[in-house]
Amino acid sequence: MLNDLHLDRRQLLGRAGLAVAALAVPGVAIAGPALPDWALGVGDVAGDVPMQALTLLHGRAPEDLAGMLYRNGPARFRRGGTASGHWFDGDGMIRAWGLRDGKATLAARFVDTPKRRLEDKLGAMVQPGFGTASRAGSRVTSADDTNAANTAVIAAGGRLLALWEAGSAFAIDPDTLATRGPEVFRSDLAGMPFLAHPRIEPDGRIWNLGLSGKAAFVWRLSASGQLEAGQAIPLPMGSYIHDFTATARHLVIVLQPWVQDHMALPFVESLSWKPELGSKVLVVDKADLSKRRIYELPPFAFFHLGDAWEETDGTIRFDGCFEADPSFGRDAARALVDGRYIPVPSPRLTMVALRPDGRADMTAAGIEAEFPRSEPQLAGLPRSRTVHVGGYLPGRPFASKVGIWDWRTGKDDAHDFGPRQLVEEFVPLSSGKRPLLMGTTINLDTRRSELHLFDARRVAAGPLASWSADMALPVSFHGNWVGRGAV
Numbered sequence: 001m002l003n004d005l006h007l008d009r010r011q012l013l014g015r016a017g018l019a020v021a022a023l024a025v026p027g028v029a030i031a032g033p034a035l036p037d038w039a040l041g042v043g044d045v046a047g048d049v050p051m052q053a054l055t056l057l058h059g060r061a062p063e064d065l066a067g068m069l070y071r072n073g074p075a076r077f078r079r080g081g082t083a084s085g086h087w088f089d090g091d092g093m094i095r096a097w098g099l100r101d102g103k104a105t106l107a108a109r110f111v112d113t114p115k116r117r118l119e120d121k122l123g124a125m126v127q128p129g130f131g132t133a134s135r136a137g138s139r140v141t142s143a144d145d146t147n148a149a150n151t152a153v154i155a156a157g158g159r160l161l162a163l164w165e166a167g168s169a170f171a172i173d174p175d176t177l178a179t180r181g182p183e184v185f186r187s188d189l190a191g192m193p194f195l196a197h198p199r200i201e202p203d204g205r206i207w208n209l210g211l212s213g214k215a216a217f218v219w220r221l222s223a224s225g226q227l228e229a230g231q232a233i234p235l236p237m238g239s240y241i242h243d244f245t246a247t248a249r250h251l252v253i254v255l256q257p258w259v260q261d262h263m264a265l266p267f268v269e270s271l272s273w274k275p276e277l278g279s280k281v282l283v284v285d286k287a288d289l290s291k292r293r294i295y296e297l298p299p300f301a302f303f304h305l306g307d308a309w310e311e312t313d314g315t316i317r318f319d320g321c322f323e324a325d326p327s328f329g330r331d332a333a334r335a336l337v338d339g340r341y342i343p344v345p346s347p348r349l350t351m352v353a354l355r356p357d358g359r360a361d362m363t364a365a366g367i368e369a370e371f372p373r374s375e376p377q378l379a380g381l382p383r384s385r386t387v388h389v390g391g392y393l394p395g396r397p398f399a400s401k402v403g404i405w406d407w408r409t410g411k412d413d414a415h416d417f418g419p420r421q422l423v424e425e426f427v428p429l430s431s432g433k434r435p436l437l438m439g440t441t442i443n444l445d446t447r448r449s450e451l452h453l454f455d456a457r458r459v460a461a462g463p464l465a466s467w468s469a470d471m472a473l474p475v476s477f478h479g480n481w482v483g484r485g486a487v
Contacts, residue, residue, distance in 0.1 A: 035339040036339060036341065036395075036396065037444045038341075038396040038397065038398060038422060038444070039339040040422075040442060040444060040447060040472055040474075041398055041422045041442055041474055041475035042074075042077060042087060042090075042336050042337055042339070042474055042475065043472070043474050044075070044076050044077055044078050044474075045075040045076060045093060045108070045110075045473060045474065047110075048108065048109040048110060048177075049106065049107060049108035049109070049471070049473070050107065051098075051105055051106070051107035052105065052106055052107070052469065052470060053103065053104075053105055054103075054104040054105060054106055054451060054467035054468060054469055055467060055468045055469075055470075056103075056104070056465070056466075056467055057450070057465075057466040057467060057468055058463075058465065058466055059453075059463060059464050059465030059466060060102050060464070060465050061099055061102050061104075061453055061464065061465045062431040062432075062434065062436075063101070063102060064431055064432060065099055065431040065436070065453075066099060066100040066101070066483070066484035067098075067099060067100075067429075067481055067482050067483040067484045067486065068096050068097065068098050068099075068174070068481070068482050068484075069096075069097040069098075069099075069427065069438050069440075069451070069479055069480075069481050069482075070094060070095070070096055070097075070153045070155070070160060070174075070479050070480060070481075070482060071094070071095040071097065071153065071424070071425075071440065071476045071477075071478070071479030072092055072093070072094055072095070072111075072149075072150060072151060072152050072153040072162055072163070072476060072477060072478060072479060073090075073092070073093065073095075073150060073151075073424075073474065073475060073476025073477045073478075074087065074088070074089070074090025074091060074092060074093070074148065074150045074474065074477075075090060075091060075092070075093035075108075075110065075473060075474050076090055076091035076093075076110070076116075077089075077090040077091075077125070077337050078125065078337075079119055079120075079122075079123050079124050079125050080123045080124045081124075082124045082125040082126070082135065083125060083337055083338075084125050084129065084131075084132050084337055085129070085131045085132035085133060085266060085334060085337070086129060086130050086131025086132055086266070086268070086333055086334045086337065087131075087333040087334070087336045087337055088129065088130040088131060088148075088150075088151075088329075088333060089129035089130055089131060089132040089148055089150075090148065090150060090337075090474070091110055091111070091113070091115070091116045091119075091148055091150065092110065092111040092113070092148050092149040092150030092151070092162055092164070093108050093109065093110050093111070093150075093473070093476075094108065094109055094110075094111060094153055094160065094162060094172055094177050095107075095108045095440075095473060095476060095479070096108065096177060097438075097440065097451050099453075100484065104451055104467040106449075106451075106469050107177060108177070108473060109176075109177035109178070109179075111148075111149040111150070111162045111170050111172065111179050112178075112179035113144070113147055113148065113149050113170065113179075114144060114145050114147070115127045115145060115146055115147060115148060116148075118137075118139060118145075122137045124137065126138045127139075127140070127145065127146050128140065128146055128265050128266055128267075129146055129148060129266060129267070130266060130267050130268055131266050131267070131268045131333070131334045132266050133265060133266050134265060142167075142191050143166050143167035143168075143191055143193065144167045144168050144182055144191050146166075146167070147164050147166070147167035147168065147170070147182075148164055149162040149163070149164050149169075149170045150162075150164060150477070151163055151164055151165060151196035151477050151478060152196040152197065152477060152478035152479070153172070153478070153479055153480065154198060154200070154206075154480055155174065155480065155482045155486065156204075156206060156221065156223070156224065156225030157223075157224035157225035157226065158174075158224075159171045159172060159173065159174065159180065159225070160172035160173070160174050160177075161183060161225070162179075163194065163195070163196035163197075163198075164194075164196055165193065165194075165195050165196045165211070165242060166193050166211075166267075167182075167191060167193060167194070168182040168183055168184070168190070168191055168192070168194060169182070169183040169194045170182055170183065171183045174482070183225075185219070185221070185226070185227040185230075186227050186230070189227075189230065192210050192217060193209075193210035193211055193212065193217070194208055194210055194219065195208050195209050195210065195211065195241070195242070195243070195244070196242070196477075196478065197242065197243040197244065197304075197305075197478075198219075198221075199244070199245060199246040199251075199307075199379065199380070200376065200379060201246075201248070201379055201380060202376070202377050202378070202379055202380070202381070203223060204222075204223025204224075205220070205221070205222060205223055205228075206219070206220070206221040206222075206223070206225065207219065207220055207221075207246055207251060207286070208221070209241065209244055209253070211241050213238040213260060214234060214235045214236075214237060214238040215232055215233065215234055215235060216232065216233055216235055216241075216253070217230060217231070217232050218230065218231050218232070218233055218251070218284075218289060231289055233284065233289050233292075235253070235255065235282065236255060236280050236282060236294055237255055237257075237259055237277065237280065238259050238260045238261070239255035239256050239257070239258060239259050239260075239280075240256065240258045240259070240260065240271050240326075241253065241254075241255070242302075242303045242304070243302075243303060243304050243305050244305065245305040245306065245307060245308040245318045245320075246286075246307075246308055246379075246380055247308045247309050247310040247316055247380045248309070248310065248380040248381060249285065249286055249287070249310060250283050250284060250285060250286060250308075250310065250316065251282075251283070251284040251286060252281060252282075252283055252305075252308045252316060252318055252354075253281070253282040253283075253284065254279065254280075254281050254302065254305060254320070255279060255280040255281070255282065256279050256299070256300060256301050256302055256326075257273065257274045257275050257276070257277040257278060257279060257299045258271050258272070258273050258274075258301055258326045259271065259272055259274055259277070260272075261274075268329065268330055268334075271326070271330070273301075273325055273326055273330075275299035275325075276299075277299070278296055278297060278298060278299050279296075279297040279298065279299055279300055280294055280295065280296060280297070281294070281295040281297060281352070281354060281360065282294055283295070283316065283354065293354075293358075295354050295358065295360040296360065297352070297360050297362065298362070300322040300323065300324070300350075301322070301323040301324070301325050301326040301328075301329070302320050302321060302322045302323060302347070303321070303329065303347075303370075304320065304321050304347075304370060304371060304372055305318055305319070305320040305321075305372065306318055306319040306320060306372035306373070306374060306386050307374050307378065307379050307380060307381075307383065308380065309378075309380060309381050309382045309383065311382070313356060314355075314356035315353055315354065315355055315356065316353070316354040317351060317352065317353050317354075318351075318352055319349060319350060319351045319352070319365075319372055319386055319407075320349075320350055320352065320372065321347035321348065321349055321350075321369050321370045321371075321372055321388070322347060322348055322350045323344075323345050323346070323347050323348075324345040325345065327342075327344040327345065328344045328345075331344065332344045332397065336397060341395060341396060341397055343394075346368040346392045347368065347369060347370050348364055348365070348366075348367070348368060348369065349364070349365040349367050349368075349369035349372065349386065349388060349405055350362050350363065350364050350365065351363045351364075351365070351407060365405050365407070365410075365412075367388075367390060367403075367405065367412055368390040368391070368392055369386075369388035369389070369390045369403075369405065370388065370389055370390065370399065371387075371388060371389050371425040371426070371478070372386050372387065372388050373386070373387040373388070373425070373426070373427055373428055374386060374387065374428065375428045375430075375435070376428070376480075384406055384407050384408045385404050385405065385406050385407070386404065386405045386407070387402075387403075387404050387426055387427070387428055387437060387456075388402075388403055388404075388405060389401060389402050389403075389423050389424070389425060389426060389439075390403060390414070391414075391416055391423070393419055398422040398423065398475060399422070399423040399424075400416060400417055400418060400419060400421060400422075400423055401414050401415065401416045401417065401423060402414065402415055402417075402423055402426045402437065402439060402452075402454070402459065403415065403459055404437075404456060404459055413458070413459045413460050414459060414460060415454065415459050415460055415461075415462055415463070417441055420443065420444045420445050421441045421442065421443055421444065421450075422441060422442040422444065422475055423439070423441050424439055424440045424441060424442075424475055424476055425439060425476075425477070425478055425479065426438065426439030426452075426454075427439065427479060427480060427481050428456060429481040429483075434455070435455075435456035435457060436453060436454060436455060436456055436464075437453070437454040437455075437456050437459065438451070438452070438453050438454075438481060439451075439452055440452070440476070442472050442473075442475065443468070443472075446468065447471075447472050448468050448469050448470065448471060448472050449468070449469045449471065449472050449473045450466055450467065450468050450469070451466065451467045451468075451469075452465075452466045453465045453466070
């Protein structure tokens with residue numbers, strides 16, 4: 001239920017609506033002269049990808065490891081003579097990287113959204129988005145008309161949920177990857193924004209936010225993905241929020257001074273960088289959302305945070321990948337679709353401590369890093385290690401390394417794939433008591449996507465096993481491992 005903010009569903013949805021010679025490889029193409037080789041990572045996939053067996057490159061997987069690495073990311077940026085105006089606005093495609101009996105497979109399917117159906121019909125990219133302006137033929141009656149469903153995917157209650165940040169989750173069949181449609185958790189909340197980075201407790205309970213200016217709707221779902229509670233809360237400022245974090249007892253909402261201070265399309269044009277405001281952290285009690293504390297931090301920009309935890313003295317800690325300013329999301333990510341590289345400050349892994357007496361401090365790891373992850377069973381609980389990617393090379397935008405940073409030792413156990421691989425997010429999983437990492441890359445020499453499995457205790461030793469697809473899929477954003485029988 002909504003609280004006494006008098007913020008109704010129409011206000012939330014109305015604001016969310018604002019968010020709103022080729023490289024030749026099988027199924028993938030990007031138009032333009034003399035494009036850099038890394039532009040393969042923002043190519044177009046012509047259609048769905050039927051299941052294929054992957055080719056084992058080397059090594060082998062544990063015999064008992066079986067399940068699916070589901071990943072989501074944009075895979076269609078261009079139609080006719082038109083293109084998306086931002087990397088974040090391409091059509092979402094769910095990739096299913098399967099592993100069973102030591103053998104790997106791949107299938108992929110576009111999320112069947114109203115945006116994709118309309119643009120297919122018109123043969124042009126017309127819908128507005130994060131960084132894309134509307135064109136003739138655009139039709140927007142709700143946030144879900146612009147929903148690309150392209151950012152993340154989680155499993156809950158026998159279905160997958162393909163996530164965006166300013167509209168509904170889309171339900172996906174985990175076996176066929178067919179789209180079931182927008183997920184309506186309650187009839188009066190249809191179309192309510194649902195961030196692409198929910199926080200999932202070890203027992204499966206799901207927390208998430210839906211943003212609208214200086215207010216957020218707090219979602220609480222059961223492990224089966226059923227709505228348990230929902231409530232709107234005020235925020236200290238109308239910050240752009242892509243991710244938040246949580247301890248076992250608290251929600252931790254980081255507010256960067258990249259704020260929405262006017263209405264504009266595309267959405268990125270409504271955001272202003274105001275470092276003089278500093279960054280703020282809102283800590284909210286999960287059991288009583290009216291109980292809150294606000295901490296002050298220096299200005300920084302960010303997209304992704306690691307899991308948070310609370311120490312015995314009440315100190316809350318979490319890490320994030322912080323940037324000096326939002327120039328990547330504002331400028332550089334728009335240029336990627338054109339195959340242009342704009343150098344911007346790299347994200348740096350940083351630990352934040354929120355003290356019980358109201359003080360807050362930041363400690364830098366001293367490394368470039370993005371996509372921080374930790375073991376799902378430790379979500380909201382004390383930990384010392386952070387999975388990440390990094391190694392940003394001059395002249396190109398994508399990572400070349402995967403590693404695990406240890407906050408206790410100050411060391412990074414990392415593997416460098418080299419300059420001919422584009423490294424995507426890696427996720428932690430386990431086989432029995434053996435901790436593992438799994439993730440994907442794009443091999444620029446073979447023009448094929450690859451799947452890699454690492455022993456998480458010896459990342460620098462290289463992959464335990466690697467497989468290759470027969471095509472390259474564009475760089476994806478986020479995903480999760482789902483063990484066999486877990487969906």
